Amino acid sequence: MVSEMGLEPTWCEPYEPESYASTNFATQTFYIDFIINKYITYIFFYYNLVMLFDILNKKYKLYYFCTAIVKHCNLNCKYCDHFSPLADVEFKDVKQLEKEFKQIKKIIELEKIGIMGGEPLLHPDLVQILNTTKMIFPETQILLVTNGILLDKLSDDFWITCNRNKVGILISKLNIKINTDEIKKKIRQFNVMATYYGADSNEYKKMYKPVLDLNGQQCIEEMHEKCWQNKGKCNYYENGKLYKCSIAGNIDSFNKFFGKNLEITKKDYIDIYKTNFRKIEEYFNNPIDFCRYCNLNAIKYDLDWEISKKDISEWTM
Ligand code: SF4
Ligand code: SF4
Numbered sequence: 001m002v003s004e005m006g007l008e009p010t011w012c013e014p015y016e017p018e019s020y021a022s023t024n025f026a027t028q029t030f031y032i033d034f035i036i037n038k039y040i041t042y043i044f045f046y047y048n049l050v051m052l053f054d055i056l057n058k059k060y061k062l063y064y065f066c067t068a069i070v071k072h073c074n075l076n077c078k079y080c081d082h083f084s085p086l087a088d089v090e091f092k093d094v095k096q097l098e099k100e101f102k103q104i105k106k107i108i109e110l111e112k113i114g115i116m117g118g119e120p121l122l123h124p125d126l127v128q129i130l131n132t133t134k135m136i137f138p139e140t141q142i143l144l145v146t147n148g149i150l151l152d153k154l155s156d157d158f159w160i161t162c163n164r165n166k167v168g169i170l171i172s173k174l175n176i177k178i179n180t181d182e183i184k185k186k187i188r189q190f191n192v193m194a195t196y197y198g199a200d201s202n203e204y205k206k207m208y209k210p211v212l213d214l215n216g217q218q219c220i221e222e223m224h225e226k227c228w229q230n231k232g233k234c235n236y237y238e239n240g241k242l243y244k245c246s247i248a249g250n251i252d253s254f255n256k257f258f259g260k261n262l263e264i265t266k267k268d269y270i271d272i273y274k275t276n277f278r279k280i281e282e283y284f285n286n287p288i289d290f291c292r293y294c295n296l297n298a299i300k301y302d303l304d305w306e307i308s309k310k311d312i313s314e315w316t317m
Pocket of ligand 1: 073075080119
């Protein structure tokens with residue numbers, strides 16, 4: 001077709017500036033090195049930028065933390081490791097909790113969250129708290145830990161909320177009288193997940209006595225190594241601070257009640273507003289300063305449940 005029209009295809013030779021075409025081999029090598037170096041620098045810079053972005057935005061996978069929405073309790077058990085018998089009457093503000101949970105969501109991927117106290121059923125906005133928690137952590141299993149005393153008195157709205165949000169209710173099986181028949185009826189009626197916590201069906205839960213060393217003379221590494229609270233199932237959150245245990249997280253109640261100063265330092269918790277993946281990882285892999293106050297060699301297990309007399313000996317030697 002082309003030749004019939006008397007036209008021959010013409011090919012364009014690549015444009016070669018005279019100066020470049022006439023450069024010798026050494027100059028060409030210089031250009032190639034220059035370009036390679038330049039691009040390697042760019043690639044290296046870009047790679048570091050991506051790594052930095054990744055570190056700053058990567059979420060830490062946490063199995064569990066619990067938080068106290070109420071600091072006080074309607075039972076006041078001896079040896080309570082949240083120091084609830086000593087705590088002031090205090091209810092967590094729902095709006096504040098929402099703000100804090102949204103911040104935690106940015107940095108942590110959470111498998112389970114414990115809503116507890118003190119006694120969480122004392123909170124007048126419990127239903128709202130459960131809904132807010134589910135809204136922010138839709139993939140996270142919510143556990144509501146309670147002594148059960150008020151369970152049979154809660155409204156249908158509470159039970160419907162538990163069903164809708166798949167809340168698991170853990171009832172501490174303490175040696176106290178609760179309206180088990182009515183509670184079981186509600187659990188079945190609203191198809192809610194619930195179980196006893198801390199003992200099988202034939203026994204009551206035994207208590208353990210956390211023993212504090214008021215002088216802080218314990219070996220931090222040894223105590224941390226021995227501690228079962230640091231194994232990821234007792235992490236505790238409160239007021240912008242994530243702790244690896246409830247003892248450190250609640251010590252303010254003990255300090256205030258007995259006029260002591262078992263000191264919490266910045267190394268004892270994660271500030272949820274000033275952290276990143278690396279800092280969280282480092283925190284959970286190392287002992288905290290507060291371990292020096294825990295005398296795990298003196299800890300006592302299998303103790304019968306009793307009401308607290310709010311005596312300091314319940315938490316010390
Ligand atoms: S019921 Fe639980 S939170 Fe309340 S005092 Fe007893 S151990 Fe502490
Ligand atoms: S302060 Fe340390 S030793 Fe004590 S309960 Fe917490 S993690 Fe365990």
